[in-house]
Amino acid sequence: MTLTFTLDPAVDAKLRDEVLALWADVSNAGGSVGFVPPVTPEDIRPQLVKQLIGMVEGDRLLVGRDEDGVVRATAFLTLNRHRLMRHWIWLYTVMVHPGLQGRGAGRALLDAAAEAARSMDGVEAIRLTCRGGTGLEDFYARCGYKEVGRVPGAIRVAPGDDRDDIVMLRTLG
Numbered sequence: 001m002t003l004t005f006t007l008d009p010a011v012d013a014k015l016r017d018e019v020l021a022l023w024a025d026v027s028n029a030g031g032s033v034g035f036v037p038p039v040t041p042e043d044i045r046p047q048l049v050k051q052l053i054g055m056v057e058g059d060r061l062l063v064g065r066d067e068d069g070v071v072r073a074t075a076f077l078t079l080n081r082h083r084l085m086r087h088w089i090w091l092y093t094v095m096v097h098p099g100l101q102g103r104g105a106g107r108a109l110l111d112a113a114a115e116a117a118r119s120m121d122g123v124e125a126i127r128l129t130c131r132g133g134t135g136l137e138d139f140y141a142r143c144g145y146k147e148v149g150r151v152p153g154a155i156r157v158a159p160g161d162d163r164d165d166i167v168m169l170r171t172l173g
Contacts, residue, residue: 003064003073003105005112007119011052015063018071020044022095029098032131036157051076051093062116064096064109072097073109077116077126088125088169089117110143110170118172125171131155132164145170 009015020041027035027044034047055061057079064073078090091113096105117123128145130136132155137147149167156162 001066001072001100001103001105003066003100003108005062005064005073005109007062007112007116008055008060009063011055011061015071016048016052017041019063019074020048022071022074022097023048023093025098026095030134031095031098032134032136033093033095054078057081060116060120062109062113064105064112072100073105075109075113077113077120087122088127089120089123091126091128094128106139107143110140110145114144114170114172123172125169127167127169130166130168131157132166134163137166137168140168140170143170 023033023035023044024039024041026033027039028037030037035044051059054076059079060077062075062077063071066072073096075094076092078092080086080088080090094109094113096109114126117126128140130140132150141147145168147166148169151165153162154165
């Protein structure tokens with residue numbers, strides 16, 4: 001399945017509902033996107049609202065849609081507010097529908113995010129974090145990201161299940 005990527009789509013109720021549904025599907029499939037299963041779209045809504053509000057301050061939303069126009073992938077490109085760090089951005093809520101895992105959609109999303117970042121004035125690199133214990137750092141490394149930091153046990157998935165918070169960086173050269 002080929003996805004078509006759009007940067008800064010019009011945010012309406014349909015888009016919000018599709019992103020919420022995707023986020024719930026990814027979370028409930030074990031994806032490390034800020035929630036642990038079971039979760040509903042309503043559980044996620046407050047976090048999505050916070051991220052959408054960031055768009056007023058210049059953050060960007062990248063969505064990937066399937067041939068039917070349904071949102072199947074997302075990433076938020078989040079600006080640094082610190083004046084000495086404006087040359088790199090954060091990539092948050094990087095999601096691909098579980099049904100597309102292993103089919104190149106994740107790499108396509110990260111490549112589209114890199115292209116979007118290159119179009120932003122002065123942006124030279126992208127940083128993201130991922131939850132240890134999932135193998136995501138290996139996937140990101142194959143996509144051009146390098147591990148630049150790790151905080152052991154910083155993410156508590158459940159009592160007795162602490163995971164490393166891994167910081168990855170991709171320069172845009």
